[in-house]
Amino acid sequence: MDSGPRRSRRGRAAGGETTGQSPLGAPPAQASPSGQTTFFGQPPYAGQAPQSGQPPYPGQPPQSADSPLSSPSSESSQSPSPQSRVGWSPYDEGRRSRAPLWFAIGGVALLALLGGGLTLMWKAGGSTTTEAARPTRTSAPLPSTPPGKYGFAAGRTTDPDPISVKEFFGSKKKITVSGRAYEMTVTSKDKKCTDGALGDKLQKALKSGKCTQLVRASFRDKSGKVIGTIGVANLKTSGTATKVAKVGDASNYVKPLAGKDSVTKFLGSGSGGARISTHGHYAIMVWFQNKDGSKPDKKGSKRIFEAIKDLTGATVFKALDNRTMTGTALS
Secondary structure, rough: OOOOOOHHHOOOOOEEEOOOOOOOOOOOOOOOOOEEEEOOOOOOOOOOOOOOOOOOOOOOOOOOOOOOOHHHHHHHOOOHHHHHHOOOOOOOOOHHHHHHHHHHHHHHHHHHHHHHHHHHHHHHHHHHHHHOOOOOOOOOOOOOOOOOOHHHHHHHOOOOOOOOOHHHHOOOOOEEEEEEEEEEEEEEEEEHHHEEEEOOHHHHHHOOOOOEEEEEEEEEEEOEEEEEEOOOOOOOEEHHHHHHOOOOOOOOOEEOOOOOOOHHOOOHHHHHHHHEEEEOOEEEEEEEEEEOOOOOOOOHHHHHHHHHHHHHHHOHHHHHHHHHHOOOOOO
């Protein structure tokens, strides 16, 4: 199957990369021993001058002719001296004009002293800040993920841990996704990968791809109308997994795993749909059908694709995503 960019679990219908598909419900390429098999296709998826009598500086009251700042001669009929004009300047002559100047000089000196103190404080605290900013290593650095979209899961060399039914399918039998309920009815770990596959081409590809493990689990929806099997094969490399996916068709697919319950015991009988996709060196194989074995119509096909996406996202892809990031089994 053709490789595609890695998608989140919620966005994957059957996961990973897929190839060789034809629309669900299309006439079977070849009749299987138990009925019709369809290989799934890709799912639908301002500045006026001061007025007379007003102060030129904000906050300073206007001065009249009898203002204390007027010269003594202002009480006479003579005109006021220049010293009695409204406002004042620190550069005016007379004792009254010097006090503000001394205050200004004192303020500058005070600011200089404060600035010097802040400089000393900054210098005194600089080394402490620098020392505190130095991190201390307490553990070994984490290994970097290998390049590529599948990281550690690209091959068995970087992802050597064996797989298990518990890791890939969990221990809970009840599964709910977006309000849709499912139940896992039976699981299996095949001693030989070929025991869990149908079709000569698929079995041959599993052997040449150095498949060491194949785990399967079967499910039913709450209504008991949709049933199916999901299988995961552990191949040597991403390349060998892709070769397995390429041979998948209406005659080469995962072997349906019938349960002992009254619903999934019908797995493998009648018409169904199959699909093989990849995630690194793993091949994900699915078979889903209607319980009664009837050929799914458009609405039924949509419901089957929904079930595949829900169940693979809630089970196998959790384990596969963990292996991609860590190269170890999900505990």
